[in-house]
Amino acid sequence: MDGLNIPLNHILLVSSLLFAIGMMGLMIRRNIIFILMSLEVMLNSAALAFVAAGAHWGQPDGQIVFMLILTVAAAEVAVGLGLVLQVQKRFKTLDMDHANRMRG
Numbered sequence: 001m002d003g004l005n006i007p008l009n010h011i012l013l014v015s016s017l018l019f020a021i022g023m024m025g026l027m028i029r030r031n032i033i034f035i036l037m038s039l040e041v042m043l044n045s046a047a048l049a050f051v052a053a054g055a056h057w058g059q060p061d062g063q064i065v066f067m068l069i070l071t072v073a074a075a076e077v078a079v080g081l082g083l084v085l086q087v088q089k090r091f092k093t094l095d096m097d098h099a100n101r102m103r104g
Helices: 008-028 032-057 061-091 096-101
Strands: none
Touching: 008 032, 032 061
16 A cells, blocks of 8 residues: 655645744734644644655655654743743733733
8 A cells, every 4th residue: 555645735835824824823812822822833834844845755854853843842832831820820811911011
């Protein structure tokens, strides 16, 4: 069985659409949780592009970079959730605009 052959252009199109959705979520949303989720969508779209390119050219480099992206995403989640807890504890809100106005 040869598997499912999807053209590289289609996968890169899906990856770029996911990246654009993540970028829009990053720019529009002000809630820290939504900002972190948008960053995760952007990281996953980059990982999809690397895996697709590696599979297209028959090289394992895309999967190696995918593992690197997974570790960066796990570290980002750990640090991000710690920041979320501290911001909620200090400012009693997760709205970044409101927390930015309360500098002191």
